[in-house]
Structures are given as C-alpha cells and as structure tokens.
Amino acid sequence: MKKILAIFIISVLAIFLLNKMVYQKVPEQDTKEQLAEVERYKHPLKSISMEYRDNSDLKIFDSILKDNKVLILGENTHVDGSTFEAKSRLIKYLHENLNYNVVLYEAGQYDTWVMNEEMKYHQLKTSADSIGGLGLFEHWWNAKENQPLIQYYQKTKTSANPIEIGGFDIQFSGGVLSFKRGKLLKDFLSRNAININNFPIFNKRINELNNFIYPKYVSRVLKGNQKNEFLQELTGLEQAVLKLEKTPENTIYARYFNDMKNYITKNWKYKSGSVKSMQFRDSLMAKNLIYQIDSVYKDKKVIVWCANIHSFAERYSKDYLPLGSYIRSKYGQASYIIDFSSYAQQYETGGPADKPGKWAIENIFHKTKTPYFFLNLRNIPESSFLKKEFVSTINQRVDMKKNWSRSFDGIFYIDINTVLTPIKK
Template sequence: MLNRLLPFVFILIIFSSCAQKDIKLFVAEERIDIQTISPDSTDFSELQAIGKAIGNSRVVMLGEQDHGDSPTFLAKTRLVKYLHEQKGFNVLAFESDFFALNEGWDRLEKQKSKIDPFLLNNIFSIWTKCNSCDDLFYHYVSKTFSDKKPLIISGFDNQVHGLYSREKLKTFLDNYLKSKKINYTNSKKYKIDFLSFIDSITYNKNLQKQRNFKEALQQINRELSVTDTTTFETMLLKSLNALTKSEISFLSKGSDYNQIRDKQMAENLKWLLKYKFPKEKIIVWAHNAHILKHPELIKKSKRPNGDEMKTMGNFFTADQQLNEQTYILGFNSRVGTSGIVTIDKKYPADPPAKNSFETWIPETVPYSFVNFKQFREENPGNKKHFLMKGVYHFTDSASWTDIYDGIFYIREMYPCALVVK
C-alpha cells in the first residue's frame, strides 16, 4: 500500500513546490501602485490596500531609510492621517524622548500656540525642522484637538534630548525619590553623581561620570525596592539605566550600545501599549533599522559602525502576541539623494543592484506598496534571499519578506529642506 502511495506523495510535493510563487512574480502581479504621497490629498481610496493589509493590528510601525528622506516623510504623514481618520489609530509615538513626550505632553495645554513649539523642541529636529514634516507637526496635530478625535503624541526613545526634559526631568525625579523617602537623596553623592549629571547624560563623554551615574541608579533601585513595574516612574528609571549602560558601552568601545538602546525602546513601547494606552492603536515613527524584525536574516547583518544588529522590532515581536498585533512597514527607494536636514553634507543613494527589488518595479511607477505578509501566507516556507535597499540606501541580500510585513516603494529620494521656526 505504501509503495502505491509514494508516486502520489511525490506528485503532491512537486505540485506544492510549483504552486509556490516567486517573489519577483509576486511583486509584478500583486503590488499596489500609488499615485500621490501628498499630505493634502484627502482621497484615501488608494491607501485602502495598505489598510486591508494592516487589518486589525494594534501597532503599525513606519520606517525610513535615512533620517532626512523627504518623500518618505510626506508618505508617512499621509499614512498617519489615513490611519488616524479611517483606521482608528489615535496615538503617534516617535523615536524621541520618552520623558518629554509622555510626562510633558500629558501636562501640555492642547492649544496650537502650545502644541507647535512643544513638538519643535521635544521631537528630534531631523523631523521637526524638515519642510516635509511641516504639515504634520504644525497643522495636523493641533487641528485634531479641535475635532472629536485628537491625535495623541508619545515617545519611546530612552535618549534624553527634549527641552522639557532639560527643564523638568531633574525636579521630577528628585521630587519622586524624596516622596519615596530614599535615604540616598540626603547624601552628597546623590547631588553630585545623580542630580547634577541628569541634564548631560546623553552627550557626556566622561566615562567615569557615566559609571558614577549608573552606580547611583543602582543604589536608588536597591532602596526603592519597586514591586509595581507598571508605573511611569519605574519605566523612566529603567530607561535612564539603559541610556547610561549604552553610553558606557560606546565609550568603552563595546559592541552592544545600539542593542541596549533598541531593547529599552521595545520595553518602553510595550509599556505604552499595555499600561498607558491599553485601549488605543499606536502608530510608531522610527528608522527602518529600529523597526525591522529578524535582522539575522540579513547577510552580514551589521550596522554601518560595525556592531551586530539587534533591533527594537526584533525584541518587540519576539512576543508572539505582540507580533500578531503588529504590522511593520519598511520604506525603500530606487534612486536619488539623501542626508539629514541639520547636516549640510548630502550623499547619493546607491543605484539599484541588478535584479534587485527596485528593478522589479517599472520606472514609470512613482510609488508602490507590496504586502510581504500576504506573500508569506501564500508561500509558507519560502525564505529565499533577494537584493533590496531594505534598511539604508545601500543594497543588502536578505529574506526581506520575513523582515517586514510590507514595503512602501518610492522611485526618487531627495533630502528635506530646512524649516526655520
């Protein structure tokens, strides 16, 4: 009987193998071409395919190849509007100051005259001083607070850089720790090693002072004996601990300083989703290099500075439940120029490699969306590597369909123009 079944099993295997669609053919047949990325466009019909791909996800992560990619920012702004108005996403969380964009934003009077300067001073200037983000930051966000559905701003980065943090973080923590009757707050070391160092923690290159700050945090945590890990103050202290560990690793020429930061950003994002916004959907605005999952599937998966890639998206989606609730949309481009708006030097993007993802899309197409999640579902087990500029503006070989849930393609990249406020 077994011998009789073998030919049929063999035929079934061959048929199944033939039914597996090649990724190049999938892109040709299933991509959704998009005509405009203008944030002024109120016709969201051509974005519905992206909405369908996102489905009931609670988290949508929007990437970028570089922090100066003007068309990407326009496309992301349009997507933010669509997700907010059509898909019920009411929180927009940035790769920016966790303290300032949570404590500061919560206390902010929600009027345009207050919102605009707050965003300018507390979200990284690579975005707030870019002309392509002007509509989002200085028109749309404040406008939603005159509507019935305000767009809440938040942040998940443990780097301390915002104006609100510079003005309020020290007092906030001092008051909190004294309210908990921490004996260490009465010591001279507390004032020298902890309080006086907070304002410069991100940029201070004094290794000994960083180590002293870390020891101060350890002493505080020993006395605090926190059992409630759901509070904002607990997450804030964890963020500061990760920040100083990352700085110490960098100054000591370690290899894990980016990984420390990404892991904490993932923890902060989990906290936002579970405790601060348990009933909300969240849009995440960050770099491709932070949101991608499975960086180990990229050949020679190293960052430009040489250290191993372990990403926020990797840490975040390691939780299977969160993975099922998250849609990760990477951004990709064919040709052009890039560069950060606050730095004068710009650079040409690498041309597309032969037989790369970029060449599979006709040159006449300005923008396109490819749903890698659909490809995975229709072609289980297909993890073939192909060439794509999937993280930065240079080509890598990877199983990209397992790294992103979708890709937003842009034909021509160009850098932001500086907006002076």
C-alpha cells in the first residue's frame, strides 16, 4: 500500500512540474527585448499582390541580390495561398527589374519542359487555364492565387524578355499530362527510330506509368523478375536516346527516362515521407538542379521554387541533407535562400488556426502588428538572438528549435496566411 501511495505522489508531482514547464509564461523582459530587435531589423512590405503598382518596398532586394545567381524561394506548406501570392509578386519584380528570367520548380524535369514548350508553341492545344497542369503539381497552378503568375509566364513568352520555366524533380508532377505520357513517348521513340518492341514490358505498360509508383499495384502486374527487367528497360531506353544527336529534346528525354527509373525505384524501395526517401530524392533533385543551372541556363539568374524543408542550407539530420545544402555548397554566397513563415492560417470557415506554440518566434512577429515584412538575416549582427537558436514553425508549422540563420538567409513573414482557393470547373 505504501508503495502504491508513493508512486501516486510521484506521479502527481511529475504532472504538476510538467504543467508548470509547459504553461509557464515567456518572461516579459525577454519578449520586449526580442520584439525591439525584430522591429529594428524588419523591412515592412506593402502588399503581396502582383497587381500592386508601387514597388518601392521591394527595392531592398536590389542590393540584397546584387551579386546573386540562385535565389531559392521556399514555402511552409503547399496550401499557403498568401505565400504563393507573395512569391508571384516577387518573381514579377525580379524579372522586370533584376533580370531573373528562369524559374525552376520542385516539379518533374520532363513535365515542366513540356509545359514550357506548350507555352511557346501550343502544339498540344492545351487551354490557357490548364496549361500549368502539364508541368506543375495541382497546388501550384489550379488555384486562384496561382493563376495570375501562370498568366504572367504566358504573357512573357511573346515579349523580348520571356521567362523560361523548368523543373528539377524526379517525380511525375503534371496531372494534365498524365493521359498524354504514353502517346508522347511513343511518338518520340518512333520519330527517332527506336523500336519500342525491344522493350516489351515498357511497351505493354506505357499507358500505366503513373501507377508504377505504387508498390502494391506493381506487385499485381509484374511477376517474378519483371521488376528488375522493367528498370533495365528504362536504362536501355535512356542509353538509346543518349546515342542520338544532342538536341534539347533528345537530352530531356534521356533525362526523363533516368528520372523515371529513379522515381519508381524510390517508391519501391523507401516508405513515402521517410528520411531515406527524402535523402534519396533531394540528392537527385540537387543533381538535376545543378545541371539545369550550369548547363541549360548557364550565365542566367535562376529562381528556385520549392518547399522550405528542401531549401535548408544546413544538414537537417544525420541521415538527411536537403537540396539547399547542395546548392549552398556549390554556389556559396551567390545563392540566397528566402523561407516563408506565418503566425496563423485563415480558413474559409472560422477564425485563424494553426497558431504556434508559446515559445515560437512567430508570436514575436505577430506582436509587431505588421501584416508583411522581410528580415535579411545576413545583415543582422551575430550578437542578435536572431542569429542564435530560437523556436520557429517555419518547417511545416511544427515548433522546432534551431539556429535557423544557418538554414536560410531571409524570412518573408506573412502574419495571417490564407489557404488555397481551388478553381472550380
């Protein structure tokens, strides 16, 4: 009985102490000092709309990006509508004022190439409001917040200074392209006298490629050693294309077969969202991106569109090195990373939700009562708390304590972010 009583008393004390730690208030003096620093270094932004005409607030980027080659624009989650609006306004400004003429997405190399070609030549007769779906994941084109940028891309194609759009992911990303993959592949192989009958599994399953990322589906349709044979066929197709003349189209198709093999391998080998899957994908995205920057768009300034977690310049964990760390290692200070964060998310119904934990810096940002602002962490003194460890929800709205200034160079803050508004068809 005494033992039970002792365990009960210890349990009660443990709960009391835990509650005290979790619910204690952040010291008021610390809050005041941090708020004063944020107020000192923040650069207020007037709007996130592409239609806003006064760009005086964006001129800060003229000096920040003066010697820049690669600008990475992150996003906290893929449903942050306000973030997409802000990125769109920034891309338009950088294109019209700082000679950034290339935007590369965390989307398929081949898919975005098809989209870019269609914007230029319209051979597939894709409607203007669906053209983004040839290359981009749906959250980056099929929403009210994204359409102005897609329209802007298309408008520049007829100008003297067009924006070129590309991608660096190994994944299939264009939903609108899904039902066209088989025909486009057959047409390409036929034009180049590559006999598809020499690749029997690929030939039989060419209209099912989108399903090959699902291991259970593959196990039903491929038996015995056919999985390995299918991957070998993809390698054989890549090698056959590499023997052709080195035209832009032939080059992208060779890379397409390579990406397809890697994408399928990733899904067969690793659990989706696992650290091993992330590491595998990011290492290959980095390889593709560096190729795009150094070979396809050599001597051009490049904007990279991706998620915050992929943008980080510092190792995320011992088993995961994000895309951004490869870019920082390759281009050094000629690369600049801007990640986006918010205090809360505004949904269609109800008030703002997804607020941060009490220790997160987003609470301090919210206290500035500034709807939008930018912090250039590169120019903040090392003595500032902003250059030390602090808690932030900048990674997928999860409270995390890190020295964030090692992961990115600037924070674009949007106080209340709105969710995407899907286009209803």
